[in-house]
Amino acid sequence: MSKYTGVNQQYIGGQWRKGTGKTEIDLTNPYTQESITKIQGAGTDDIDEAYKTAAEAQKNWAEVNAFERSRILEKAVQIMEERREEIVQLLIEDAGSTYIKANVEVDFCISITRHASTFPFEMGGIMVPSVVPEKQNNIYRKPLGVVGVIGPFNFPMYLAMRSVAPAIATGNAVVLKPDTQTAISGGTVIAKIFEEAGVPEGILNVVIPELDEVGDAFVEHEIPRMISFTGSTNAGKHIGEICGRMIKKSVLELGGNNPFIVLDDANIDRAIEGALFGKYMHSGQICMAINRIIVQKDVADEFTKRYVEAAKKIKVGDPNDKETLIGPLINQGAVERILGEIDKAKEEGAEVLLEGSVDGNVMTPYVLKGTNDMSTAKNEMFGPVVTIIPVESEEEALRVANDTEFGLSGSVHAGKYERGMKFAQRMETGMVHINDQSVNDEPLVAFGGEKNSGLGRFGGEWSLDEFTTFQWISVQEEKREYPLQYEQLEDEKKK
Structure with a gap:
């Protein structure tokens, strides 16, 4: 051209x-x-x-x-x-x-x-x-x-x-x-x-x-x-x-394996919107992209059902279209790598809540449900694939979030600011965003990660x-007094 x-x-x-x-x-x-x-x-x-x-x-x-x-x-x-x-x-x-x-x-x-x-x-x-x-x-x-x-x-x-x-x-x-x-x-x-x-x-x-x-x-x-x-x-x-x-x-x-935590008092509407953007922007090919969604059981069913339905409606395809959120992956090798990870997760017992499809280098959203030990949760997908992990309690949510070799970014949705802040401060990651999603960068902040x-x-x-x-x-402005027996040394030289 x-x-x-x-x-x-x-x-x-x-x-x-x-x-x-x-x-x-x-x-x-x-x-x-x-x-x-x-x-x-x-x-x-x-x-x-x-x-x-x-x-x-x-x-x-x-x-x-x-x-x-x-x-x-x-x-x-x-x-x-x-x-x-x-x-x-x-x-x-x-x-x-x-x-x-x-x-x-x-x-x-x-x-x-x-x-x-x-x-x-x-x-x-x-x-x-x-x-x-x-x-x-x-x-x-x-x-x-x-x-x-x-x-x-x-x-x-x-x-x-x-x-x-x-x-x-x-x-x-x-x-x-x-x-x-x-x-x-x-x-x-x-x-x-x-x-x-x-x-x-x-x-x-x-x-x-x-x-x-x-x-x-x-x-x-x-x-x-x-x-x-x-x-x-x-x-x-x-x-x-x-x-x-x-x-x-x-x-x-x-790399990152960024968690998105939804606590039981979270605003579900805000959480879903944040999770969609933080996962699927640029097809998930962002080091800060959400890789795991960790949800407390009391709100897990509602969140999961609504998230899957919303993911189906995301605009996928031509990156020139101003409404497209998911465009192509960088190459065919990336497509094949991600499909391989999904197949492993299926073998490990992951439940497929939304089965995506592939057209060239374009992949539509995949949503899986499983545990932190499954391939799609352990490894950075760098693609439009997310694993939802239900947990019993806030403490389990924290343990699962930190159970990774990575620590780049993350986010937590909580109804009370104080609860979100307390949770965020215990996360082993360089950046945490409360009631937002994990893909954030600004010119005046400290951007970087922990661990690997x-x-x-x-x-x-x-x-x-x-x-x-x-x-x-x-600069020594006046003569400095050193702890040396200088005169004695001079006398010894004369001898």
């Missing part, structure tokens, strides 16, 4: 060019399954050049006036606002996003970039008292240097932008590696935006390699002082191990801390 001409290339040192890798990457529309464009993949030489170019450019970028850095971020916001519909259409075609989800994603990108535009003004220093007489202690916030960012396919633009924008704003240079399935919406369109905004050459680079060809070269390169990764827990563990071995920082936002859901936090002051480091510089 002609509109992708130019951005279907690597972006290194401010230049658009073909990669030197051996693999030609074919980007396809997840809904139509038609080819969008082809990209000559990056090789290890491209990765090396991108990092070296970034390291050289960063030296000057860190010294650029804070107002100028902020202006470039603000210009990037303006570009996204002016070209919203174009970006929305790209997300629909490149990532299989529905119109609803694509607009949410653009909103997220605008919000995080707008907030990051304030970061250049937070890069000063502070003076703190010293225990040593006449000593001045200064603590300076400084950029890390070069940051490597690895993005996923599900919210490709935003989950890259939430690292790219803060990193650039704080004086770092970035090398971004998007998922090959969403290389444009998760990579090169971001480069294009910042290029138009006026970011200097080399400050943002995008490389699109085939993983089988380059292996761990992106993470193992000696230049980046930090790797920001969003993706699967297994991949995140591997990246974390490499970063630990090389003494470089890592921020990892990984990751390390570090994005958003607000937490992003500022993640993408910077600190240097202590002290």
